[in-house]
Amino acid sequence: MAAAVTCEAEAAPGGMGGAGSLLPREALREYQELTFLSKQEILLAYKRFSELLPKEQRENACSLRVPKSRILTLPELRANPFQHRICRVFSTSEEGDDSMSFEDFLDMLSVFSDSATSDIKSHYAFRIFDFDDDGTLDRKDLEKLVNCLTGQGEEASLSNAEMEQLIQNILEESDIDKDGTINLSEFQHVVSRSPDFASSFKIVL
């Protein structure tokens, strides 16, 4: 049943774009349907993705995986304290090396785009913040999250007492069933009431 159209099909030049935009029209349409990105955004993403590959491999950019170190050189990700988590969450690589294919890259941009629903955004935000991948945000996850926010370095992190107070306040506000952890529904509930979330959880190329 998998009538998937992949990029290895006829490499007809797709839509608008300069040299090297060899994304076939079928694939373009499919990606438009499966993600929140517009045609221009997909083409721009393709261009940026193929620039991450060495020259000789740019022809079949769709089927290759880019190693994590190259992905992290993107300006949109290099200043981001959650860069490693983002690569981990969106990568579908079986080897666990967090390399990203073009479709993973599109997935990421789709979730972070302007038109993504807040449901999707909060779902992926939860996965990004879940540092130990156990399905809930417990105290250790929250501690790591706050340390990511305040930056690296000794003088940048909060003192132990402040961290305790902060985590206590966060749990008070968001932990509805008072089990000491925040699960996905609680997270989505508290984020839906957060007015800044939609505007800050956004990456536009």
Place this chain on the structure above:
Amino acid sequence: MSGFGAAGELPGWGPDGPSGRGEIFFPEEAHAAAPADFLQELPSYRSVLRRRAGPGGGQDPQGSVGPRAGEARGPQPEGAELAARPLREHALSIAEKRRLRDYQQADIKYLSGWNQWKRTSSKSWKKVLKDIKESLSYLQLWRHDIHSIEGKFGTGIQSYFSFLRFLVLLNFLIFILMFGFVTLPTVISKYGIFNSSFAKISPKSTDSVCTVYTPSGNKGLVYFFTYLKDLLTGTGFLETTSLFYGYYTIDAALLSIVRYNFPLAYLLTTFAYLALSLVWIIKRSVSGFKQSLVHDEDQFQSYCNKVFAGWDFCITDLNAARLKHRSLQYELQTDLEEERIKRKIADRTVKEKLRIYSLRIFLNIIVLAVLSGCFYSIYRATVFSQEKSNNSNDADLQTNLLVQYLPSIVITLANFIAPQIFSILIRFEDYSPAFEIKLTLLRCVFVRLANIGVLLFSLWSQIHCANDSCKACGYNYELYPCWESAVGQEMYKLLIFDFMIILAVTLFMDFPRMLLVTHCSWKPVQWCGLQEFGISDNVLEIIYGQTICWIGTFFSPLLPAIATIKYFIIFYVKKISLIHTRKPPGRPIRASSSNFFFLVVLLIGLVLAFIPLGISIAHIPSSKACGPFRNFNTSWAVVPDTILGFPTGLQKVLNGIASEAFAVPFFMVVCLIMFYFIALAGAHKRVVEQLREQLVMESRDKLFLIRKITEAQKCT
């Protein structure tokens, strides 16, 4: 790995848990491992992970905990409802969505023809809408500039520039309105284009002395700087152009066969632009409002908002990222400290409270004194300026300009000095930091907007005369034969001066300071550093300008065009100033609370603009020498006049609506509806509270049962 961690950390467990209620269960370390396995097999946990991904698409995103064997993989009757949700709203990777889509397409064959057609047509309709939205978004003004500012400085400062863009568009629309309905018919009929003409009905039953109006206009060959002075003050040749009210002295325009009721059009366009501004501002501010009505918490100050939505993912610059880290750290530490201060405040003794309250009352009296000082100086300056300019001869350009601009200068000085005094005073009042900021802002807003009100009030005191000399026309016809143009000129001067000050401050204060800091390594200079980009100051500046524009458009219909050009240029000036000469604010600004704050203050400005306009239109007699309302007592009088021309049935209906017999029952019905909604909201709040308590109980029951099960397992 488990959600419990160390045994002692469970809130709510143990007699001294934070919930305060004594529990008789003690967590035991032996259970730390077992409950986790159970928890991960609970149906609620697994369904939350997959989030209704639908049949066949449900790969467990957490990896390989538990088999997938339990899921049914065949077509299910609820496949139809699941497919109604667009594919991309499923939280799956592209490969999985592809599989889901293929599955749904196979599923379609089982549906009837009607359902098939319905689904395909809704899909194509959604696609068309999406394409339209996409193409519209590319027409947005300054899209690229604002995006680059966002990348470098974060969403807080970006919200200021989006606000500026909003004002440019608003002013442009207001200009189109006024131009289309007021200026264009006048110009067409005055120049006889399209076979049109205008009707000037002779004034009835007023003294002829009121109708004498001779603006100086174009005096032929004069010195160049007279033109410059006229351009800057709106007098002379500018007074007779379509910029000011005095030009529109026609009573009706006859465009081929249509009789265009010009006075009515002028008044209705004024109401229309005010209504347009009100509706648009409210529409923009509604989204920041919705959630706070159901829950009591202050949503902008909540820790969850700061932590989960704290990082701007759109920051691309490493320096900006560093600054953002620092400001986030600062913000979190300040908030935690504020909480500690609040707890301390609650512990104050009565004697301390008395002392602080008496200090606050004293300081508020000082604030009131400062305000009265500002108002009085504006009043005197306006009176002086008006008297001098009415008695003047074009002697000296500089002193004449200075006298003309005196009110604007005094207002700008007051707007600059008063906030400094307020920020010094508030330190002694011993409020919590967040409240301090709010109160200072409120006071600054009040000063800026009230200054305009005082200016207008002093103008009217000049136009109205105390003695009987103006009984003939109701206003001071000797000095102000066309008083609306005079008010329009004052607003015009305020606008121009405001614009010049913004340019001058950027040119003569920001750039030299930046050059000094970059090239001079003297310690005090480096310690001063660059000026911060103070968002609230900048916003108050442009809201002040916008309020002037709203008030002034009635008296000077082309003022919105000037305001549009002014804000357009200010965008680029501020952008360049921000990038080169300013540093980002130390205290982080949140986009959502900024947006809300901007729009609330703008709304206050709009409401404050209603008051002078309402008084001018309805209360003060319109000038009999110029303008479309010559033949009416006040500008408002044209409306009852028009209603008298309607058929009697319609007249009766309109009279009925305006009478008390309708208003009182209407008011009572509105009150009843309001009480109903308040009661409904209260009931919902109570239900929410009960459900929360129930959830806590359920969670405890669940953990208790799990512990019992593992105990029972151990025994067997």
